[in-house]
Amino acid sequence: MAYREVTMVEIKEVILLWQAGIKKKRIASQLTLDVKTVRRYVTAAEACGLAPGPEPPLDDEQVAAVVAALAPDTGRPHGDAWLRCEAERDAIEKLVTAGVRLSKVRRLLHRRGIDVPYPTLHRFAVAELGFGQRGPTIPVADGKPGEEVHIDTGWMTLSEPDQHGRRRKFRAWIFTPHVSRYRFVYPCWTESTETAIEACEVAWEFYDGVFRVVVPDCTKAIVHTADPLKPRIIDEFLEYAQARGFHVDPARKRRPKDKARVERTVRDVRDDCFAGEKLLDLADARRRGRIWSADEYGMRRHTTTQRMPREHFEADEKPHLLPAPTAPYDIPLWCDPKVGADQHAQVARSLYSLQFEWRNQRVRARADSSTVRFYNPVSHEVVKVHPRVAPGRRSTDLADFPPEKAIYAARDAEALINRARSHGAAIGEFAQKLFAASPLPWTRMRQLGMLQGLIKRFGPRRVDETCAMAVAADMVDVFRLERMLKIAVPPAPPPEPARVIPIGRHLRQTTDYALLPCVARAIEEGDVLARQQKMAHQDFLLLLLSDECQRRDSAASTTRAQRALLDPEMQIERWDSTANVTYDQELLNELASMRFVEAHRHATVVGPVGVGKTFIAHALGHIACRHKYSVLAVRTDKLLKTLKHARLDHSHEAELRKLLAVDVLIIDDFGLDAMDATESRDVHEILTERDRAGSVIITSNRGPDEWLATFADPVRAQAAIDRFTSNAYDLVIEGESYRQRLKPKSPAAKRGPAKRS
Numbered sequence: 001m002a003y004r005e006v007t008m009v010e011i012k013e014v015i016l017l018w019q020a021g022i023k024k025k026r027i028a029s030q031l032t033l034d035v036k037t038v039r040r041y042v043t044a045a046e047a048c049g050l051a052p053g054p055e056p057p058l059d060d061e062q063v064a065a066v067v068a069a070l071a072p073d074t075g076r077p078h079g080d081a082w083l084r085c086e087a088e089r090d091a092i093e094k095l096v097t098a099g100v101r102l103s104k105v106r107r108l109l110h111r112r113g114i115d116v117p118y119p120t121l122h123r124f125a126v127a128e129l130g131f132g133q134r135g136p137t138i139p140v141a142d143g144k145p146g147e148e149v150h151i152d153t154g155w156m157t158l159s160e161p162d163q164h165g166r167r168r169k170f171r172a173w174i175f176t177p178h179v180s181r182y183r184f185v186y187p188c189w190t191e192s193t194e195t196a197i198e199a200c201e202v203a204w205e206f207y208d209g210v211f212r213v214v215v216p217d218c219t220k221a222i223v224h225t226a227d228p229l230k231p232r233i234i235d236e237f238l239e240y241a242q243a244r245g246f247h248v249d250p251a252r253k254r255r256p257k258d259k260a261r262v263e264r265t266v267r268d269v270r271d272d273c274f275a276g277e278k279l280l281d282l283a284d285a286r287r288r289g290r291i292w293s294a295d296e297y298g299m300r301r302h303t304t305t306q307r308m309p310r311e312h313f314e315a316d317e318k319p320h321l322l323p324a325p326t327a328p329y330d331i332p333l334w335c336d337p338k339v340g341a342d343q344h345a346q347v348a349r350s351l352y353s354l355q356f357e358w359r360n361q362r363v364r365a366r367a368d369s370s371t372v373r374f375y376n377p378v379s380h381e382v383v384k385v386h387p388r389v390a391p392g393r394r395s396t397d398l399a400d401f402p403p404e405k406a407i408y409a410a411r412d413a414e415a416l417i418n419r420a421r422s423h424g425a426a427i428g429e430f431a432q433k434l435f436a437a438s439p440l441p442w443t444r445m446r447q448l449g450m451l452q453g454l455i456k457r458f459g460p461r462r463v464d465e466t467c468a469m470a471v472a473a474d475m476v477d478v479f480r481l482e483r484m485l486k487i488a489v490p491p492a493p494p495p496e497p498a499r500v501i502p503i504g505r506h507l508r509q510t511t512d513y514a515l516l517p518c519v520a521r522a523i524e525e526g527d528v529l530a531r532q533q534k535m536a537h538q539d540f541l542l543l544l545l546s547d548e549c550q551r552r553d554s555a556a557s558t559t560r561a562q563r564a565l566l567d568p569e570m571q572i573e574r575w576d577s578t579a580n581v582t583y584d585q586e587l588l589n590e591l592a593s594m595r596f597v598e599a600h601r602h603a604t605v606v607g608p609v610g611v612g613k614t615f616i617a618h619a620l621g622h623i624a625c626r627h628k629y630s631v632l633a634v635r636t637d638k639l640l641k642t643l644k645h646a647r648l649d650h651s652h653e654a655e656l657r658k659l660l661a662v663d664v665l666i667i668d669d670f671g672l673d674a675m676d677a678t679e680s681r682d683v684h685e686i687l688t689e690r691d692r693a694g695s696v697i698i699t700s701n702r703g704p705d706e707w708l709a710t711f712a713d714p715v716r717a718q719a720a721i722d723r724f725t726s727n728a729y730d731l732v733i734e735g736e737s738y739r740q741r742l743k744p745k746s747p748a749a750k751r752g753p754a755k756r757s
Contacts, residue, residue: 011070012063014041019052044069081120085128088114092121093129102131146320148178149203149211150251153191153219154266157274159281170285172274173199174265177211181302182313185269185289187282193236196221197331200240206290207313209321210244218253226253235334243329245322272297333367336377343400347372349391353400354384411441416448423455424464429471430481437476447478454478458485557625564631564662570618581611581735591620591729594627597664597695602728605699610737613699617666620697624664632659633666640679647678656682660689670700670707677712684716691723704730 010031017027024042028035048065050058085092088109095105106121125131152174158167171191175184184206186199196219204210218226225232231250233241241248273292279285298310305312337345339358344351347365352372354363364375367388372395374384386395398406406412413435421428431451438444455463466484470476561568572592590596591603603620605613621631634642639659646652659665665686675683690696700707704725711717 008063008067011041011067012058014038015045015050015058015063015066018042018045019050019054019058021052041066041070079120081116082124084114084116085121085124089128092125096125096129096131142179144320145179145317146177146209146211148213148215148249150176150178150265151196151214151216151222152176152265153217153221154270156187156270156285157277157279159279159285162281170282172266172269172285172289173203174269175199175203175207176265177207177313177317178215180307180309180313180317181305182207182293182309182317183265183269183297184293185273187285187289189282191219191221193221193234194331196237197240197329200244201325201329204244204324206293207318207321207324209318209324210246211321212245213247213249214241216248216250218250222248223250226250228252236332239332240329244325330368330370333365335365335367336362337365338362344394344396345374348388350389351394351396352384352386352389353396355400356402358383411445413445413448416445416452420448420451420455423460424467426464426468426471427451427455427460430467430476433471433476434478450478451481454482454485553626556628557622560625560628560631561622564621564625564666565633566618566621566625566631567614570615571622572619575612575615575619576738579612579735579738581607581733583607583731583733587729587731588616591731592623594624594629596729597624597627597629600692600695600727602696602698602724603731604704604725604728605697605731605733606703607701607733607735608737609701611733611735612738613733614668616731616733617668617697617699621664621666629663630661631664631666632662633668635668636670636672639667640675640682643682644678656685656689659686660694662694664695664697665690666697666699668699670698671702671710672700674710675712680712680716683711684713684720687720687724691727696724696728698724698728704728 010033013031014027014033017030018024018038018041022030024038025035027033028038031038044066047069048062050062050066092105092109095108096102100108102121102125103118106116106118109116109121122131126133153171154174156170156172158169161167168189170187170189173186173188173196175186176182184203186202188195188199196216200214216222222234222237223231224234233248233250238248273289273296274285277288279288294310298313299308301307302309302312333348335347337347339345339354339361341359343356343359344353345363345365346352347367350372352374354374362377363383364377364380366373366375370388372386372388373382374386375381376383384397384400386397389395396409398410401409417428417431417435420431431448434447434451435444438447451463462485463481466481470481470484475481596603605616607613618633621633624631643652643655646655687696702710704721707721708714708717711720
């Protein structure tokens with residue numbers, strides 16, 4: 001049923017017409033009201049002491065009294081549940097104030113035997129305790145014109161695909177003056193201190209002035225610590241604020257009412273400025289942001305101020321701004337690098353030297369376009385200043401190094417020669433000739449350093465005399481000079497007689513020596529067995545020694561297998577005999593006996609992919625480890641790569657000796673890739689040197705007759721393959737791949753084919 005709204009004007013008109021002596025039916029007809037409604041209004045007026053006639057005049061208080069008399073009485077008596085809530089008012093209020101849910105409050109009351117329906121509890125909490133009601137808000141004054149500008153940032157939209165088909169999402173810095181709301185939008189790719197300073201510079205140019213106070217959101221690009229009482233600003237931005245003459249007063253974290261005028265700025269800018277726009281790149285987005293700020297949003301009447309933001313700003317705020325900057329700002333970089341052991345610290349991918357006392361410590365660094373300054377992190381004093389160099393370069397001040405090391409850091413051979421000349425003229429002349437005799441820069445520097453060491457070792461007088469003899473004989477060799485000094489050294493005094501210490505002085509009881517844990521455990525276990533079987537002492541000792549030998553053999557075998565890089569899971573006991581593969585079982589048993597290793601013969605394991613070639617080779621390697629043979633297992637590609645790298649650091653011979661020293665060499669996946677000339681030479685040398693001197697086990701998907709095509713040198717290949725195959729067993733494995741059996745299957749495949757009805 002719909003109800004007609006009654007206004008005070010309507011009630012007042014009825015009373016005025018009634019006082020004028022007009023009949024009730026005429027009043028109802030004139031005001032299109034029901035006669036009963038008019039009669040009810042007149043009855044209420046009479047109850048309030050009003051009567052027909054022009055005197056006294058009707059005032060608002062009398063009309064308000066009539067309206068109050070007409071107001072329906074909505075109150076009704078509450079039930080028992082409400083009364084129970086009233087009785088527990090303090091307990092309910094305490095729980096609601098603590099943030100406990102009403103459903104939980106109802107359960108807590110129910111535990112105490114107080115049953116209250118949830119709707120009644122909810123109505124009581126809303127009506128009596130203010131539950132779920134928003135607190136009052138008080139509008140804050142706008143402040144002085146040109147005083148504050150709010151800064152917010154957020155994601156906007158995606159740019160159009162570039163030449164590679166990729167789209168990038170960009171952000172935007174949004175500036176909103178506190179009084180005029182004349183917004184400025186500056187898009188950027190990332191939210192950083194550098195982009196924040198760049199956005200501020202463009203904003204000051206847009207507003208043609210600088211605001212005195214910047215109120216940023218709690219972005220990490222500007223605010224380091226968002227403390228409501230003592231906020232800490234990023235050093236780079238704080239220095240920029242000092243240079244431009246404004247203050248930074250960040251808003252509180254998670255307090256949207258502090259900046260209610262700009263809280264929904266990001267959403268409004270995203271929907272009104274960039275939504276539906278085709279933006280090719282960042283420059284296009286910035287052009288769009290400037291047009292929207294100045295011409296669209298700036299010339300649209302604001303719903304709060306009822307003024308055009310642009311006109312409002314130019315009239316009220318622009319005259320109060322600080323002067324706009326005339327020169328671009330040099331954005332500095334602040335960091336806390338650690339000074340390395342070489343007395344250099346890295347700033348912006350460049351290295352700068354510091355004094356020796358700052359080694360292995362952290363310093364505070366500031367880098368701009370021209371200089372790099374280092375500060376003491378405690379006293380904030382400048383400790384070093386360098387001109388800035390390009391990334392990858394080094395700025396070194398030799399005065400930072402200790403004097404004895406600065407010469408070598410600068411590669412100053414002349415200083416070394418002068419130092420040698422200070423110990424004697426002959427030493428200086430010898431050093432001069434020594435430096436001129438060698439064209440190798442580092443070698444002659446080290447030779448001059450060795451000469452300084454001889455001076456410290458034998459003394460300047462003796463070295464000067466010997467250098468005079470060497471210069472006279474035109475001998476310029478620092479090693480011969482050392483031998484001459486050693487020969488000229490006077491004989492050392494005879495050694496003092498050794499003081500004999502009595503033998504029994506350090507003797508201890510046998511109980512002071514601890515047994516190995518394994519021996520102690522074997523004694524405990526063997527003692528029980530010996531007592532049960534009444535073993536003799538000799539048998540008990542033999543049992544202990546046998547157990548210890550077996551334990552040591554097992555540990556040694558495990559260690560050899562680990563050093564051999566063998567897979568611990570690939571052992572002959574774990575070979576799946578039910579696999580659908582065929583091979584010569586007698587030949588495998590012969591290989592497992594290790595007689596071929598004793599005879600220095602070889603073995604090839606050939607077969608398709610997944611039949612277990614590597615498993616058989618590693619299993620034979622484990623058996624060889626148990627027979628106390630040295631083993632090494634390596635894949636062919638890793639073997640050739642290791643030898644190639646060894647040539648670079650001149651360790652090729654050492655790597656070859658390592659491969660030739662083992663009793664059994666396992667080469668896995670041989671012949672998969674073609675080899676170049678260097679790799680072919682290495683394989684030829686390995687197979688040739690190990691012929692009749694050790695055993696080689698090769699696994700391959702190809703037979704020996706196909707290996708020739710993988711070598712770069714056919715002559716070397718024919719020689720190596722012929723020597724190897726003439727002294728090798730060939731184990732051929734055929735069948736299906738075991739990896740297909742391990743492939744995961746669907747549950748339906750595991751249950752089998754579905755039955756048809």
